Amino acid sequence: MKIVVAVKQVAALDDDFEIRADGLDVDEDFLMYDLNEWDDYSLEEAMKIKEAAAEGAVEVIAVSVGPERVDESLRKCLAKGADRAIRVWDDAMEGSDAVTIGRILAGVVKKEAPAMVFAGVQSSDQANAATGMAIAASLDWPHAAVVAELDYQPGAATARIKRELEGGMLQAVEIDCPAVLTLQLGINKPRYASLRGIKQAAAKPIEHWSLGDLGLDATQVGATAALSRVRRMEIPVKGRAQMIEGTIAEQAAKLIEIIKEYKGEAA
């Protein structure tokens, strides 16, 4: 059986950066890329299932949508033990929103026919928390979000999960398989790739799939097919917030001074 793990290469920002001339995104030169933290946990969960099963019984496939630089993140997945890595890209995919990305990933899932699809709850850069659910919607599969515990035996018709709710509550759920689960941070302890794993991963191929491999055409992906579009990206104007420093007594004295100033009283 197969487990597909949807992963994303996310961008991290330094505190001083520039926005692109078209105003739609940050200038790429100011971004640092890495594997999304949530996806590290998703991959680890898949690896735990694989390692608990008989050798060769479970195949873990890491899948990502993005340009060539994404290969670096997929190599990390291979180094940690994923059996295969697939990168899907076509220039027509530029500008895809979470729903469209979900549609593309669903195309991979249809071809691979896994018993489970894992994704992170969200990505650290865009925080839509939508891709996993969009995959499920495209496939019309059962889904569960913010999974904090998973009990699943390869080949089983159902999985038992616990979802994290508000206030630390856990909701125990039984879900039919195949299903799409978005996994929460802390569900496990992700491993570090061994040097041997990294070296082996360097020699493993990354499969590059295009639109044609998925049976999609350019009208179904990218900015034209997206249901939402970025209109502008901006840095908000700083407010008049002021950090009041000092001891508690000093802070209280300063607060009184500010209140008096606003009320027009003499300090």
Next chain:
Amino acid sequence: MSPQRFLSKSESQVPMTAQALVAHVLESGDFYAAVAVHGIADARQRQRLEERLFGSRRDVLMLARWEHTPANVLDALSRLEHMPLARRVVKHRNTGGSTLKHQFSQSDDPALTGLLALHANTPAPLLLQIAMGDHDQVVLKGLARNPSAQPEVLRLLAQRFPRRFDKEIASHAAVPVDLLATLYHRGDKFVRAAVLAHKHVPEALLLQAAKSTETLILRALVKHPQLPAALVDTLSQHKDNAIRAALATRADLPVHLTARLALDESDSVRRAVACRADLAPTLMQMLAEDHDPWVRQWLGRNPMAGKHVLQKLALDIHEDVRRAVARNPNCPITLLEKLASDHRSWVRAAVAYQPNVTSCLMASLARDSAVDVLSGVAANPHTAPALLKRLVFSEELDVRRGVILNPAAGPEILLPLLQDPYYLHRVMLASSPKLSDQDKWQLRDDPDARVRFALFQWLAARALRPVADRYFYRRKA
């Protein structure tokens, strides 16, 4: 994997001169190694390194913000034209004084002054220039807090803006003594408290402050080593808990006051008493019965605590109290043996870190399943080498790190850890004086850039050392 494999020599030899090391890096094309050796390259090599380092805008921006970028590379970056680098370079903690000065003279970015006012390496004349001419209150406040600000800067700020930055100036280590007196006399209670907390506060001010009834002033005063003796007795009955607690930490506290404070109604005061080195046995026995577990915990850590007190605390219901006993440097071995089988791993871990533990007990702790306990065994310098050799292959990275941090772990134990999956362990070993350069040389192709940088940084520093040093170092290793 057999440890013997790691003992074999790497295929190639470590370049022994700065020129050979840079030549190797140029040939390899390794970006991060190039950053590390930039400072030891000759002019021609440096030019070639910079072609590699500054080839793309993205790399240049990354270098200007990377926390490890050395001063010489930042200086080279600061001279690149048409790059949005000024703020990054000035903000970088490694940027040297001459580079900062250059940036200040070249850029008209108003934000730079604020960053320069905060930077520890800003040259003194530049700080003085800011203190003389700038009017921005945020910039000047940052300047008053800059540990590198010299006395003239502080004096100038105190003159230009009386009272505005007095508290920051009073808290600065370099503030002149006469200025402290000025600040005290014109300041509010907060400034006065800051003056009294200063280690160079004039004695006259201490005597003056002794007459104060202001709690904040007395709290600062009571912590001062030269507190007037007459005040000690009075303050021991002050209604403020913090004053009495600070008093209880004073080495010169008279015995009768120690006894009184041991009965204090405030937990924080009794906790301070429990840490004292001069506690009478009767007081220790009394505090061992205290209702506050923190009092008992601090007593358990007290190296002067007697055997009977420790025996009693070793049976305490609170695990942190039992752990404190296990951490006590004078805990008897018989007690450590009992605590080594405590049902809480947190207590057993404290035993594992004890330098007094016998080899027999250490062998027993090494069979524990708790990661905290095994980490203690791994870090303990008295752990037998055979046990350390086993712990090197632990699944838990905290345990393996314990071995790396163990001062007694020799090269034969550490060598397998050059293959550790956790990059930070490899970084630590790249800078470890326990391994020879030749052993570390296998890290030159490490997949993690931070590891390669650490290795080449180490080798670059070695290349700058005199030849004789290197010879003796190798002999020792």
